Amino acid sequence: MTTHKGLRITHYALLLALMLAGLLTASVSAQGPTPTDDEVNAIAKQLFCPVCENTPLDVCPTEACRQWRDLIRLKLAEGWTEDQIKQYFVDNYGARVLSEPPRTGFNWLVYIVPPVLIGIGALILFTAFRSWRRLDAELAEADAGSGKEEASNDEYVARLEEELRQRD
Amino acid sequence: MIADFGFGVLVVTFLITLYSVGAALYGELGKKPAFVESARRAQLLTFPLITVSALALIYLLVNNDFEIEYVYSVTSRSMPFYLKVTALWGGQPGSLLFWGWLLSAFTSAVTLRKWDRDREFLPWVIIVSSVTLAFFLSMNVFFENPFARMFWNSAGEFTRAMFLPAGGTPVPLQADGRGLNPLLRHPGMIIHPPMLYLGFVSYVIPFAFAIAALVTGRSDDRWIRLTRRWSLWAWLFLSFGLLLGGRWAYDVLGWGGYWGWDPVEIAAFMPWLTGTAFLHSVMIQEKRGMLKQWNMILIILTYSLVIFGTFLTRSGVLSSVHAFAQSAVGPMFFSFIGVTFITSMALLFWRWSELRAETEMKSMLSREALFLLNNLLFISVLIVCFSGVISPLISELATGQKITVGPPFYERANAPLFAILMLLMGIAPLSAWGLTSAENMGRINKPVLGGILAVPVVLFGIFWNQVNTALGGLTITVIVLAVILIILGFIYMFRRAVWQAAVVATLVTALAAFTYTHDIIALTGFFLIALTLAATLREFWRATRARQHTRQENFFTALWRLVGRNRRRYGGYLIHISMMLMAIGILGIEIFQMETQGTLEIGQSLTLGNYNIEYKEVANWDDLPKGVNYTRAVVSVTENGQYLGDLTPRKDYYYDSQQGMTIPGQYSTLKDDLYVLLVDWEPISQTGATLKIYVNPLVNWLWIGGLIFFVGIIIAAWPDKDPALAPVHAAKRVPQTSAAD
Numbered sequence: 001m002t003t004h005k006g007l008r009i010t011h012y013a014l015l016l017a018l019m020l021a022g023l024l025t026a027s028v029s030a031q032g033p034t035p036t037d038d039e040v041n042a043i044a045k046q047l048f049c050p051v052c053e054n055t056p057l058d059v060c061p062t063e064a065c066r067q068w069r070d071l072i073r074l075k076l077a078e079g080w081t082e083d084q085i086k087q088y089f090v091d092n093y094g095a096r097v098l099s100e101p102p103r104t105g106f107n108w109l110v111y112i113v114p115p116v117l118i119g120i121g122a123l124i125l126f127t128a129f130r131s132w133r134r135l136d137a138e139l140a141e142a143d144a145g146s147g148k149e150e151a152s153n154d155e156y157v158a159r160l161e162e163e164l165r166q167r168d
Numbered sequence: 169m170i171a172d173f174g175f176g177v178l179v180v181t182f183l184i185t186l187y188s189v190g191a192a193l194y195g196e197l198g199k200k201p202a203f204v205e206s207a208r209r210a211q212l213l214t215f216p217l218i219t220v221s222a223l224a225l226i227y228l229l230v231n232n233d234f235e236i237e238y239v240y241s242v243t244s245r246s247m248p249f250y251l252k253v254t255a256l257w258g259g260q261p262g263s264l265l266f267w268g269w270l271l272s273a274f275t276s277a278v279t280l281r282k283w284d285r286d287r288e289f290l291p292w293v294i295i296v297s298s299v300t301l302a303f304f305l306s307m308n309v310f311f312e313n314p315f316a317r318m319f320w321n322s323a324g325e326f327t328r329a330m331f332l333p334a335g336g337t338p339v340p341l342q343a344d345g346r347g348l349n350p351l352l353r354h355p356g357m358i359i360h361p362p363m364l365y366l367g368f369v370s371y372v373i374p375f376a377f378a379i380a381a382l383v384t385g386r387s388d389d390r391w392i393r394l395t396r397r398w399s400l401w402a403w404l405f406l407s408f409g410l411l412l413g414g415r416w417a418y419d420v421l422g423w424g425g426y427w428g429w430d431p432v433e434i435a436a437f438m439p440w441l442t443g444t445a446f447l448h449s450v451m452i453q454e455k456r457g458m459l460k461q462w463n464m465i466l467i468i469l470t471y472s473l474v475i476f477g478t479f480l481t482r483s484g485v486l487s488s489v490h491a492f493a494q495s496a497v498g499p500m501f502f503s504f505i506g507v508t509f510i511t512s513m514a515l516l517f518w519r520w521s522e523l524r525a526e527t528e529m530k531s532m533l534s535r536e537a538l539f540l541l542n543n544l545l546f547i548s549v550l551i552v553c554f555s556g557v558i559s560p561l562i563s564e565l566a567t568g569q570k571i572t573v574g575p576p577f578y579e580r581a582n583a584p585l586f587a588i589l590m591l592l593m594g595i596a597p598l599s600a601w602g603l604t605s606a607e608n609m610g611r612i613n614k615p616v617l618g619g620i621l622a623v624p625v626v627l628f629g630i631f632w633n634q635v636n637t638a639l640g641g642l643t644i645t646v647i648v649l650a651v652i653l654i655i656l657g658f659i660y661m662f663r664r665a666v667w668q669a670a671v672v673a674t675l676v677t678a679l680a681a682f683t684y685t686h687d688i689i690a691l692t693g694f695f696l697i698a699l700t701l702a703a704t705l706r707e708f709w710r711a712t713r714a715r716q717h718t719r720q721e722n723f724f725t726a727l728w729r730l731v732g733r734n735r736r737r738y739g740g741y742l743i744h745i746s747m748m749l750m751a752i753g754i755l756g757i758e759i760f761q762m763e764t765q766g767t768l769e770i771g772q773s774l775t776l777g778n779y780n781i782e783y784k785e786v787a788n789w790d791d792l793p794k795g796v797n798y799t800r801a802v803v804s805v806t807e808n809g810q811y812l813g814d815l816t817p818r819k820d821y822y823y824d825s826q827q828g829m830t831i832p833g834q835y836s837t838l839k840d841d842l843y844v845l846l847v848d849w850e851p852i853s854q855t856g857a858t859l860k861i862y863v864n865p866l867v868n869w870l871w872i873g874g875l876i877f878f879v880g881i882i883i884a885a886w887p888d889k890d891p892a893l894a895p896v897h898a899a900k901r902v903p904q905t906s907a908a909d
Contacts, residue, residue, distance in 0.1 A: 037765035037858070048572045053486070054430045056574070059423035061830055066848075099574030101559070106567050110559040114581060117555075118548040125544050129537065 035076035043072050043082050047089055047097050056099070171236055174224030175315040175330055178265075181217040181272075182305040184210050188298040196291035204291045208279045211294050214301060215276035218269045222256065225265065225314050229255050234342040237328045238262060238314045244347035244824035246795035251348060254358045258348045260482060260497075261314035263361070267478070268304040270362075271369040275301060278373055278398075286394065292380035293373075300372050303504050311496035347795070347824030354420045360412040364436050367406025368474045371443065373398040375471035375512075378464055382515040387460065387522045392450045400885040403447055406440050407881070411874045422830030422845050424763065424862035426870065429578040431486050434553045435477035441553070442470040445546035452536045459536075460523035461516065462543070468512040475505050485561060538596040545589045552581040579758070583689075587651050587696060590751060593744045594700030595658055597707060598665035648688055655696065669702035685760070693755040697748045704741050704748075731883060739884025746880055749873030756840070756866025765847065765860040777863045779842050780806045784814070786849050786857050797821040801846045801857050805835055817846040817859070840865040 044058035049068055052060045057068055068089075075085045089097045101107035188210040195203030225238070229252045234240040242258040243251075257266040275297040283290050308314065316328035322335030332338065352358075374395035381391040413433065414426035427433060446466040452459045480486055483498030516523075556573040563571045659670050676698035677691050685691065708727065715726040731738040766774045768783040781803040788799045800818040804811065815833030822828070835842040841864040848858040 037767070037860075038763075041763070041765060048574065050570075054428065054432075054572075054574075056423070056428075059421075061422070061828065094569060096560075096570040096572050099572060100577050101563070101571040101573065106563060107571060109562075110555060110571075110573060110577070114548075114552045114555045117551045121544055121547060121551075125540060128540075 035073050039076060040069055040073045043076075043085055044069050046086065046099050048099060050093055050096060170224050170227055171233070171315040171317070172330070174221045174228070175313065177217055177221040177224070178305065178315075179309055181214055181221065182302060182309050184217065185214055185298050185302040185305060188214070189295055189302060192291040192294040192298070204294070207294050207298075208290065211279050211298055212276050214272040214298075215269075218265075218272045218305075222265060222269045225262065226253055226256055228315075229253065232345065234345050235317055235338075236314075237316050237318045240318065240342055240345045242345070242348050244345040244795065246793060246824060247347060250358075251353055254352075255348050257361045257365070258352050261308060261312040261316075263365075264304055264307045264312050264482070264497075265314050266362075267365055267369065268301060268308065270365050271297070271301050271304065271372060274369050274373055278376075286390065288384045288386070289377060289380040289391070289394075292383045293376040296376035296379045297372055299508075300376075303500075307497050307500065311500070344824065347822060349825055350820060350822040350827050350829045351420055354416055360409055360416055363405050363412055364409030367402050367404075367409050367436075368439070368478065370398055370402030370405060371439065371467075371470050371474050374402070374446075375467050378467045379512060379515065382464065382512075382519050385519060385522060387519070389450075389453045389457070389460070392453055392463065396450070397885055397887065399443070399447060399450070400881065403440070403443050404878075404881045404885060406436070406443060407877065408874075410436055410440060411877075415871065415874075418867075420829055420831065422832055424761070424832075424843050424845070424860075424864065425757065426867075429556070429575040431557045432481050434557050434578075435480040438550055438553055438557075439470050439473040439477060441546050441550045442466050442473060445543045446470060448539050449543050452539055456525075456536055458525040459540075460525065461520060464516050464523065466543075468509065468516065471512075472505055472509045475501065475508070479505060480557070535596055535599040538592055538599055542589065542592050542596065545585050545592070548585050549582050552578060552585075584647050584651050587692065588654060590693075590696040590700055590748070591655055591658055593747060594669065594696070594703040595662050595666060597741065597744070598662060598703060648692060652692060655692075655699075659699075666699070666703050669699050669706060672702040673699035687759055690755060690759045693751065693759075697751050697755070701745060701748045704744050707741060708738070735883050735886050739880050739882075739886075742880030742883060743877055746873045746875075746877035749869045749876060751873075753867045753870025753873065756869070757864045760865040762863045763861065765858065767848075767856060767858045769856045774859060774861060776861045777840075778807050779861070779863060780809075781815070781842075781844060781859065781861060782806075783857060783859065786846075788849075795823045797823065799846065799849060801833075801849070801859065803833065803844055803859065805842060805844075815842070815844050817844045819846055819849075836868055838866075838868055841867045 041058040045056050047057040047068070048054065049057055049060060049062075049065050051064060052062055055065075057065055072085055075088065080088070086098065090102075095102050095107075101110050103111065188207045190207075191203045191210060192207035195201060195205075195207060228236050228239050229243050230249060232239070232243065232245055238259060238261050242255040242262065247255070255262065257263045275294075278293065278297070279290075313328070313330065316330055318339035319327050319329055319333055319336045320339060321327045321333045326339070327333060327336065329336075374391075377391040377395045381387075410433075413436070417423075417428070418426040446463065449459050449463055449466060453463050479498070479501035483501055484495045485498055556577055559573050560571050563569055659666055663670075673695045677695040680694045681691055708730075711730050712723060712727045715721060715730050716723055719726065719729075721729065762777055764774060764776045768774060770783055770785060773780050773782040784802045784804055786799065786801045788797070790797050798818055798820055800816050802814055802816055804814050806812060812835060815835060817833035818831050820829050820831060830845055830847075833844040841862075843862040843864055845860040845862075846857060847860050849856070
């Protein structure tokens with residue numbers, strides 16, 4: 001009987017403590033300045049909701065995205081930082097909410113593959129240039145004694161160029 | 169009845185297309201020209217037949233035949249006549265039919281040309297284009313039938329079919345349709361898809377000729393000369409499709425921008441990149457007989473990316489790889505891309521040794537060398553875009569996790585690549601074909617070497633910046649410095665040709681630094697734009713003056729005739745000018761865009777930059793005949809205290825499709841765009857509203873550049889009086905002067 005009464009008292013005490021905590025939180029929140037729309041959008045701009053594909057959260061007109069923006073406002077009012085809020089959405093909805101994949105594990109490929117491929121392309125081009133120039137040097141040697149004049153394939157262009165040279 | 173007729177014609181067309189492929193193949197391999205001729209006539213028949221089928225569908229759309237599932241899903245009684253017609257490409261089955269229709273128009277047109285000189289190409293052009301057409305028609309006939317009706321099958325599930333399934337019952341006739349997605353009711357969206365599709369299908373023709381050249385072993389540039397204008401028109405349509413898409417996004421999507429690096433946008437952008445590289449590199453083949461293999465690779469890539477782009481948007485793969493697997497058309501598209509790509513590349517490798525260059529590269533300072541660098545940059549942008557689009561799919565397949573690759577990824581990687589492309593646009597036309605010495609351009613020495621060495625620094629910078637944004641500030645500085653080094657190196661190399669332009673660009677940049685911005689990226693951009701504009705305009709100026717001097721013509725006559733005599737060259741220059749104007753707009757919105765948002769009561773105001781908007785009223789009403797609910801706010805705009813007028817941002821809600829759209833109020837000048845959005849109003853009160861304002865500096869130069877681009881490409885693509893008289897000797901050399909086409 002005593003135990004039962006004790007439990008009941010504990011329940012009341014817990015309830016009271018929760019209400020007090022709630023009040024305190026509310027008063028703390030009320031003390032902070034209300035986040036502006038611009039502060040909310042600055043974070044929302046970097047997030048994508050899983051439903052509205054490829055539409056940043058700050059401009060998405062759906063009701064779900066409006067609720068997400070309200071949540072950001074709430075978190076900002078509670079004093080959360082930008083990184084904490086972004087992490088909160090990642091924890092709850094996965095990495096796809098971020099505008100770029102996090103630099104971990106498999107995602108590294110997104111960042112490494114393009115520069116490597118571009119580098120290979122540049123290397124191929126450079127090698128090709130070198131081989132062409134080598135061949136060209138041989139051709140130039142062969143042509144050196146012939147004294148051939150190059151002919152234009154377009155009389156008008158040749159004439160125009162001649163005029164331009166005279167002017168220069 | 170009409171639906172049955174339309175579907176029947178579609179099936180017959182599909183069979184005729186298959187016959188066309190078979191007859192052309194049999195005629196060519198069996199040396200029976202009569203069969204090739206029969207195949208040609210069969211292909212010619214596809215256009216009128218698909219026209220009949222498309223008209224049947226349009227008839228059903230216009231007459232609200234809601235028995236047909238496609239009509240029910242994309243139209244409603246309240247839609248105006250013209251929108252019911254454009255609903256032809258408002259959904260998947262109709263879009264595929266429209267694609268096939270346009271393709272048949274192009275393939276039929278190409279069979280009508282005189283084939284006397286190039287008879288050996290004919291069967292293979294027919295085969296390639298008919299195989300592509302047959303593929304698209306098969307999608308309509310077997311998977312996405314636009315004429316299908318709605319039924320409940322024996323299991324009580326909804327199904328689409330031409331005829332009543334066994335044990336099924338027809339779905340009761342619907343009183344009204346679901347209506348077209350409101351976002352598709354904008355004039356930009358009415359023209360945008362046909363433009364993109366025209367661009368897409370036009371590239372099938374140069375590809376067909378390229379394959380024909382490979383199969384027949386023609387190693388000259390005949391296929392390029394035959395398809396030069398096809399390629400230019402394809403590029404025109406694709407470019408305009410992209411531009412119109414940007415304008416549509418700006419006017420309708422309500423997010424203050426024109427380009428969001430959305431995978432659907434990138435799907436259309438990728439063939440444009442290879443198409444643009446192709447346009448430049450074919451000039452090298454025509455002038456110098458080089459890069460034959462590379463041009464083949466580019467046109468094969470362009471064709472594959474056209475089909476890939478259609479696959480991305482039509483298969484549902486962007487939503488999820490699982491959606492792709494479940495969709496009927498996804499696996500078919502995937503297989504088609506794989507088969508055509510592998511076959512084309514196999515053909516290319518078979519002919520690889522026969523496609524060697526007729527001449528060799530003369531110098532790293534020659535125009536062909538710069539064009540090759542241009543190609544590398546376009547392909548680099550393609551690599552970034554392709555990686556960005558497929559990474560989420562690969563990630564989902566490999567790890568089960570979806571990721572988002574958004575604008576920051578693309579912007580960071582592509583910005584330095586575009587900067588160097590802009591530089592090349594200014595400098596490459598001033599260089600000469602086959603330049604052998606540095607005499608005209610200055611000797612290579614330390615500054616030049618510095619510029620060249622900066623290229624790997626940029627690549628490394630891009631890489632490092634991608635890897636670690638924590639050092640973003642530092643790496644961006646490294647990239648900017650490297651880009652500046654490259655610019656200086658190139659200017660030094662080409663100092664004789666560009667020194668005047670460089671002086672102008674320096675003055676413009678200094679002016680911008682004193683009056684407008686201290687942002688180093690913006691100043692670099694302004695320098696490049698001014699340099700390229702000045703260098704290109706100088707080309708017009710000095711050539712016109714030269715002509716004026718020798719022909720005793722007045723300036724405008726000399727300019728007109730100069731451009732008329734070499735349309736491709738000066739049309740190209742005009743396109744470069746238009747690109748620079750577009751770059752002004754892009755730079756403005758990307759770097760200087762400002763935004764703010766606030767909830768206002770009537771009479772309250774919001775300030776951004778020099779602008780102030782005062783919220784005056786909001787009204788909400790129904791337009792029942794149109795089935796639309798409008799909410800319109802009125803705000804008055806002042807700039808530095810001076811009243812400019814009222815703007816009316818609004819939200820439209822379409823009852824039939826149960827979708828809304830946000831239409832901005834815009835105040836546009838050459839200086840900037842004030843862009844006001846009505847974000848919200850109902851939850852607040854009848855008198856309050858949440859408004860969002862953007863100031864988009866210089867953005868209108870993007871659209872002005874678009875118009876000049878159009879003029880430029882029309883000039884470049886305008887047919888010659890007698891194309892047969894055009895110079896055709898690729899291997900002939902041209903003088904070492906600063907301009908040759």
